[in-house]
Amino acid sequence: RRLTTAGGDEQNPVFSPAGKQTAFSANDDGNTDVYIIPAAGGTPKRLTYHPDADIVQDFTPDGKAVLFTSGRSSHTNRYTQLFTVPITGGPETKLPIPNAARAAYSPDGKHIAYNPISSAFDEWKHYRAGRTSTLRIYDVPTHGLDTTPQPHRRHHHSWWC
Secondary structure, eight states: OOOOOOSSOEEEEEEOTTSSEEEEEEOTTSSOEEEEEETTOOOOEEOOOOSSOEEEEEEOTTSSEEEEEEOTTOSSTTOOEEEEEETTOOOOEEOSOSOOSEEEEOTTSSEEEEESSOOSOTTOTTOOSTTOOOOEEEETTTOOEEEOOOOOOOOOOOTTO
16 A cells, blocks of 8 residues: 655665554655655654765664665765664764665664675676675674675776786
């Protein structure tokens, strides 16, 4: 069933852990921000107001905040970072991960799986050069980091050499 009626683009919907709310990103007011709406329907509540695009990724496992990516404090527009914003509204909190393009919490909240950079060439199925995205696991309590095994990467050589 349809939940929203705004004329903007809505994307990246995720259910809260209890399934009672849905968070999503939308550009209803001219900028892409984080919104939340009851899963049964109602009026969306805007949670972020920054000029950079805020893209919803997940809820925190307790359902009290929304995880999103944004370039708001990156030194370059090539990278985004992870933030949370309370579902009640309020200031955003930057997570201590240098850059992330996509992310999700483990159900117990002890880990965050994320891609540090966005995949540049989804349609290039056998691409293995430097823009191949990796999957990393961030340990929230210890701030440790694990990198998952990756397929063999080819060295990028110019075809004209």
